[in-house]
Amino acid sequence: xGFWTNKEHRTPLDDAEDLAYPPSGGRATMWLMGIGLAxxxxxxxxxxxFTEHATLWGRYNSQLDLxxxxxxxxxxxxxxxxxFMHAHWFWGLLPKFEIVSVILKFLTVLAFIGSLGYVFYKVxxx
Numbered sequence: 641x642g643f644w645t646n647k648e649h650r651t652p653l654d655d656a657e658d659l660a661y662p663p664s665g666g667r668a669t670m671w672l673m674g675i676g677l678a679x680x681x682x683x684x685x686x687x688x689x690f691t692e693h694a695t696l697w698g699r700y701n702s703q704l705d706l707x708x709x710x711x712x713x714x715x716x717x718x719x720x721x722x723x724f725m726h727a728h729w730f731w732g733l734l735p736k737f738e739i740v741s742v743i744l745k746f747l748t749v750l751a752f753i754g755s756l757g758y759v760f761y762k763v764x765x766x
Contacts, residue, residue: 659724662732662741674730682722688715696759710762713755720752 663669688694694711696704706714727744731737 659728659745662738663729665729665733670730670733674726674728674733678722678725678729680722681718681725685715685718685722688712688718694718704763706759706763710759713758713762716755717752717759720748720755724748724752 663673665673688711692707692711694706694714696706696714698704724745727741727748731741731744
């Protein structure tokens with residue numbers, strides 16, 4: 641079937657479930673996705689840690705500018721996303737280190753949920 645006639649109707653939950661399994665690809669995928677793409681959220685998160693200013697982007701060009709402890713928590717969430725990407729596409733493509741990928745992905749999901757939960761608490765509470 642073509643792109644326009646896809647009858648599968650995937651949801652975001654289906655896409656998230658795919659991240660639980662090892663990725664497919666070769667060396668190019670490992671380096672482009674596992675290093676090249678993963679460095680973007682990690683770099684932005686580190687920048688946000690030092691400046692204590694972060695932006696949470698939303699739909700339709702909406703954004704929320706955060707400062708202080710909520711910005712640090714959002715920076716940790718961005719770094720967790722980058723480490724998750726690195727663990728999935730870099731370590732997940734190395735058969736000997738697949739267990740490292742699973743452990744890192746589990747830990748980064750915990751860090752992401754905790755830090756993003758703190759950001760939502762701070763935004764709603766204030």
